[in-house]
Every structure is written in C-alpha cells, then in structure tokens.
Amino acid sequence: MASNPTVAAAEPTGAATNPAVLRYALIGTGMMGVEHVHALRSLPDTEIVALCDPHAPSIAAAQAAIVSNEAGAAARNFATTAPRVFADVHSLIAAGGFDVAVVATPNFTHREVVEPLLHAGVHLLIEKPLCITAQQCRELIAIEHTTARSGRVVWTGLEYRYMAPTMRLLEHARSGVLGRLRMFAIREHRFPFLVKVGDWNRFSSNTGGTLVEKCCHFFDLMRLVLRSEPVRVFASGAQDVNHLHESYGGRRPDILDNAFVIVDFAGGERASLDLCMFAEATRNEQELSLVGDLGKAEALVTEGIVRVGLRKDGWFQARDEVTHADDVPTAVRQHGSHHGSSWREHVAMQRAIREGRSAEVSLHDGLMSVAMGEAAHRSIELGRPIAMSEVLG
Ligand SMILES: NC(=O)c1ccc[n+]([C@@H]2O[C@H](COP(=O)([O-])OP(=O)(O)OC[C@H]3O[C@@H](n4cnc5c(N)ncnc54)[C@H](O)[C@@H]3O)[C@@H](O)[C@H]2O)c1
Structure with a gap:
C-alpha cells in the first residue's frame, strides 16, 4: 500500500484534548x-x-x-x-x-x-512491535516529530507493563525495598504461535523474528524495571520443535521457538530472557525474578502471585502477595486475554488524552524494544555479542 501523507480528512479528524466522548x-x-x-x-x-x-x-x-x-x-x-x-x-x-x-x-x-x-x-x-526493524521505527519517530501537535498522544502498545503482578513488581522495584537492582530474569514458557489471518506470523520477514515479535514486551520490561539502557546483547536460539512440518506456498516457517538472551545494562545491571514456545505444560506463562542487593521479588503472572523476600529476614524467607484483577470489568476478563492489561492500557491512554499528557509508552520505547530483539537475532546469527550501537547507529 502506498503511503499518502497529504490525504485530507473530509470531516474533522484530530487530536482534540479532553473531548467528552x-x-x-x-x-x-x-x-x-x-x-x-x-x-x-x-x-x-x-x-x-x-x-x-x-x-x-x-x-x-x-x-x-x-x-x-x-x-x-x-x-x-x-x-x-x-x-x-x-x-x-x-x-x-x-x-x-x-x-x-x-x-x-x-x-x-x-x-x-x-x-x-x-x-x-x-x-x-x-x-507491538512498533515495526519489524529499528530502522523503520526511527522513520516513524521522525514523522511523529514533523507532524507533532500539542496534545496528541502517540502510544506503543506494550501492555505487558499493565499486568497486575508486573505492576506490583515494579512498585517494589521503585520503593527501594530491594536495594540497588542488579539482576532481572524473565522466563516465558508458553504455547506455540497461534494461527493468524494469512499465516503472516510464520515468517520472520513478516514479524521481525520471534525475539522482536514476541519478546519486545520483555525487553521493554527490562528497561522499565531497571531504569537503565541496554549496551550489549548476547543470545542463543533456534527453531527446534514448532512448525517444522508446516508449508505455506512451498515455504517452511522460519520462526525461532526457543532462546536464551543476556542483556548488559549501562548501570552494570544484567537481565536475561529464557523463552520456550513448546512449554505450554507449565503453571505460569511468565515468571519474573528481580534481585537487588537487599532482596528479591518474583512475579508469577498466570497465578497472579508476587513473592518478596528481604535478606535481613533470613534465608528462605519470602512472603506471597496475591494480585487481583478487581479493577478489570467482568466482560473484559471473560472475553479478552492478557489478564485485563489491554483494558488498563486504554484507561491510561484515555487519561493521558483527557489530561493533555504525553504517552506513558512512547515510540522511543517501541524503538528500543525492537532494537533489543533485533540485536538478539543478530547475535544468534553471528555467534557473538552485539553492541546496541551496532543496531541503533
Ligand atoms: N500486545 C499483545 O500482546 C499482542 C498480542 C497479539 C497480537 N499483537 C499484535 O497485534 C497485531 C495484530 O495481530 P493479530 O494477532 O490480531 O493478527 P491477526 O492476523 O489475527 O489480525 C490482523 C488483521 O489485520 C488485517 N490487516 C492486514 N493488513 C491490513 C491493512 N493494511 N489494513 C487494515 N487491516 C489489515 C488482517 O486482515 C487481519 O484481520 C500484530 O502487530 C501483533 O504483533 C499484540
């Protein structure tokens, strides 16, 4: 489809601040x-x-x-x-x-x-992902700047930020109770990719690759929680189990289904991602483990449990906090997936629009989450760590 930036709206279309509806x-x-x-x-x-x-x-x-x-x-x-x-x-x-x-x-x-x-x-x-490459993301950011107008909100949909256990983990990180944050490990063990319209998600050229398509969520969480920027990415991964016997127009899917990714951050923090997409026989789709010099917090996303332990309380001491989705309307819980996080994201975006504030999840956040996935894919391809500067320029 050719882009047509000069097309005129027949009836007012625009970024009104605080419209009633x-x-x-x-x-x-x-x-x-x-x-x-x-x-x-x-x-x-x-x-x-x-x-x-x-x-x-x-x-x-x-x-x-x-x-x-x-x-x-x-x-x-x-x-x-x-x-x-x-x-x-x-x-x-x-x-x-x-x-x-x-x-x-x-x-x-x-x-x-x-x-x-x-x-x-x-x-x-x-x-998410904002685009399939960091270069495309940068192009959209440049267009956002040239078309900017006061009060317009442009938001990247990275709604894993709005899952209740993850939000609670973030609160603990921000409170300082864990001390200086040093390590953040994210495990996603889940079911294979679902079937999509036209089977677009079977090929990396359409998705950006699994570590962009799926894992941009987790790279975004790493930056959000650690409040630090990635400097280097090292990864190992492959397509070992899923979609090996599928064929689309004579082409076999080429999407990676398992990987380990290690990310070094500017402040000396380390983060890791353990992705497996043939591990639906599990209790929690995501397990997040955040460790500071004073303690550790874990978020078990499917069970909705956050577990917090402080070193001063002794070995093997940790308390469970159960998170709830009471804020999420019943109809959303019945129909939607993602534990109500898309709904919370819309609530936050509408608040930003109505109060004339900027997006909580910016296009820059979208760019960084794609760039980290792109660096991880390049690391797998070349068998060496990739500096973020190699992807970001
Ligand atoms: N935030 C999340 O957790 C999450 C989860 C699933 C999907 N997604 C993202 O949402 C997007 C859609 O994924 P999906 O699972 O709904 O895929 P889907 O295949 O179910 O739906 C995509 C739809 O887009 C339509 N489409 C294709 N080209 C179009 C165009 N140029 N203009 C208008 N419509 C067009 C298709 O006909 C199809 O109906 C993807 O970017 C995907 O990564 C995000």
Missing part, C-alpha cells in the same frame, strides 16, 4: 483488534465509529464483539450505532470523524499504515 477507529480487526473492541466497550464515554480491515471475517468478528453486551455498553454511554467499515487506511482517513486510531495489523504493515495516521493528526495506539 472519544471516537475510535480500529485498523486491523483480527485477534488483537477484537481484544481492543472488548476493552473499549467497557470504557465510559467511548465510541467505536470505524472498523478498517480488508478481510471480511475479521470485520464480522469485530462487529459481533461490538453488539455483544449491548445493554451494559449503553449504560456506560458507549455508542450503539454501527461503525462504518473501510477496507484500507486511506479511505478511512479521507472519511475522517475519529479522534483515536488503534493499529492492530500484522507487524510488517505497521510502517506504512501508521505514516498516514501520523499525518492525519489523530491520537494513536500502535500494537
């Missing part, structure tokens, strides 16, 4: 787009006014999600009118009439889909 356009209404529908339907003073996707079954799935729980939505001042449907982002922008766009199209399309939306001036939530 926020009007949303969803671009890409596959699995993640539908999760966004459920999240948005549970927010007050929110309308979904447009759906944009060339794939009719995806549009139908989003429409079905919108008309579900109609009574509850009406009670929250959620518009009940049917959203307009578009097959491409340019006709959506030309029609206008929306304040916020959510981009949930395949990774390799983000660069070209986002550019005209930045020129249109609307608030934007762009699903």
Whole structure:
C-alpha cells in the first residue's frame, strides 16, 4: 500500500484534548483488534465509529464483539450505532470523524499504515512491535516529530507493563525495598504461535523474528524495571520443535521457538530472557525474578502471585502477595486475554488524552524494544555479542 501523507480528512479528524466522548477507529480487526473492541466497550464515554480491515471475517468478528453486551455498553454511554467499515487506511482517513486510531495489523504493515495516521493528526495506539526493524521505527519517530501537535498522544502498545503482578513488581522495584537492582530474569514458557489471518506470523520477514515479535514486551520490561539502557546483547536460539512440518506456498516457517538472551545494562545491571514456545505444560506463562542487593521479588503472572523476600529476614524467607484483577470489568476478563492489561492500557491512554499528557509508552520505547530483539537475532546469527550501537547507529 502506498503511503499518502497529504490525504485530507473530509470531516474533522484530530487530536482534540479532553473531548467528552472519544471516537475510535480500529485498523486491523483480527485477534488483537477484537481484544481492543472488548476493552473499549467497557470504557465510559467511548465510541467505536470505524472498523478498517480488508478481510471480511475479521470485520464480522469485530462487529459481533461490538453488539455483544449491548445493554451494559449503553449504560456506560458507549455508542450503539454501527461503525462504518473501510477496507484500507486511506479511505478511512479521507472519511475522517475519529479522534483515536488503534493499529492492530500484522507487524510488517505497521510502517506504512501508521505514516498516514501520523499525518492525519489523530491520537494513536500502535500494537507491538512498533515495526519489524529499528530502522523503520526511527522513520516513524521522525514523522511523529514533523507532524507533532500539542496534545496528541502517540502510544506503543506494550501492555505487558499493565499486568497486575508486573505492576506490583515494579512498585517494589521503585520503593527501594530491594536495594540497588542488579539482576532481572524473565522466563516465558508458553504455547506455540497461534494461527493468524494469512499465516503472516510464520515468517520472520513478516514479524521481525520471534525475539522482536514476541519478546519486545520483555525487553521493554527490562528497561522499565531497571531504569537503565541496554549496551550489549548476547543470545542463543533456534527453531527446534514448532512448525517444522508446516508449508505455506512451498515455504517452511522460519520462526525461532526457543532462546536464551543476556542483556548488559549501562548501570552494570544484567537481565536475561529464557523463552520456550513448546512449554505450554507449565503453571505460569511468565515468571519474573528481580534481585537487588537487599532482596528479591518474583512475579508469577498466570497465578497472579508476587513473592518478596528481604535478606535481613533470613534465608528462605519470602512472603506471597496475591494480585487481583478487581479493577478489570467482568466482560473484559471473560472475553479478552492478557489478564485485563489491554483494558488498563486504554484507561491510561484515555487519561493521558483527557489530561493533555504525553504517552506513558512512547515510540522511543517501541524503538528500543525492537532494537533489543533485533540485536538478539543478530547475535544468534553471528555467534557473538552485539553492541546496541551496532543496531541503533
Ligand atoms: N500486545 C499483545 O500482546 C499482542 C498480542 C497479539 C497480537 N499483537 C499484535 O497485534 C497485531 C495484530 O495481530 P493479530 O494477532 O490480531 O493478527 P491477526 O492476523 O489475527 O489480525 C490482523 C488483521 O489485520 C488485517 N490487516 C492486514 N493488513 C491490513 C491493512 N493494511 N489494513 C487494515 N487491516 C489489515 C488482517 O486482515 C487481519 O484481520 C500484530 O502487530 C501483533 O504483533 C499484540
């Protein structure tokens, strides 16, 4: 699709600060787009006014999600009118009439889909990974700067920040109770990649590679929790088990399914990622372990447990804190995955829009999470540590 930055909106489309009702356009209404529908339907003073996707079954799935729980939505001042449907982002922008766009199209399309939306001036939530390469991310950041307008919020969708146990772990990190943070280990042991529309996620050229596509979430958490910048990445990984016998147009998938990644940070902190995508027979999809010179905190994401131990309390002493999703509406918990984190991310983004504040998760955060994944892939390819400067220039 050719980008068309000069396209004019037929009716006002823009980044109004503090509008009474926020009007949303969803671009890409596959699995993640539908999760966004459920999240948005549970927010007050929110309308979904447009759906944009060339794939009719995806549009139908989003429409079905919108008309579900109609009574509850009406009670929250959620518009009940049917959203307009578009097959491409340019006709959506030309029609206008929306304040916020959510981009949930395949990774390799983000660069070209986002550019005209930045020129249109609307608030934007762009699903992770921001793009498939650091270079593409930098290009979008440059366009964001040239199109910047006061009050516009441009947000990278990295909603693992908003999982309840992870938020609690972050609170402990920030409180200082763990002392000076030294090591952060993240384990994700999970099921293989799901089937996507057109099987786009079977090839690294579409996704950026597993360590970009999937693991940008974890690289983002490393920077967020350690409040430090990565300097060097060393990784080992391969495609050993999954998708080996699948074929798409005669091509076998080339996506890595397990890896260890070590990241050195500027302040001397170390972080690691242990990824396995044939490990669904497990209790916790993610286990985060953060150790400072005074103590240790762990977040067990599926169980919702945070475990904290302080060295002054003695060996093998740690207390469990159970996190809850009481803040998340029941409808979101029933329909969405990601433990309500997408909903919390929308709440935070709407607050930023209404209060005229900048994004909590910026395009720069999106760039760094992609660049760390790209460095990890390059490390596997070349068999040596990769300095972040080699990827960031
Ligand atoms: N935050 C998370 O944890 C999370 C989880 C899953 C997916 N995602 C991200 O969300 C995005 C979508 O993933 P998905 O799982 O929903 O994939 P999907 O294949 O289920 O849906 C993608 C949809 O985008 C549509 N599409 C393709 N090109 C388009 C274009 N140019 N304009 C409009 N629509 C277009 C497709 O027809 C399809 O319906 C990806 O970037 C993915 O990485 C994020």
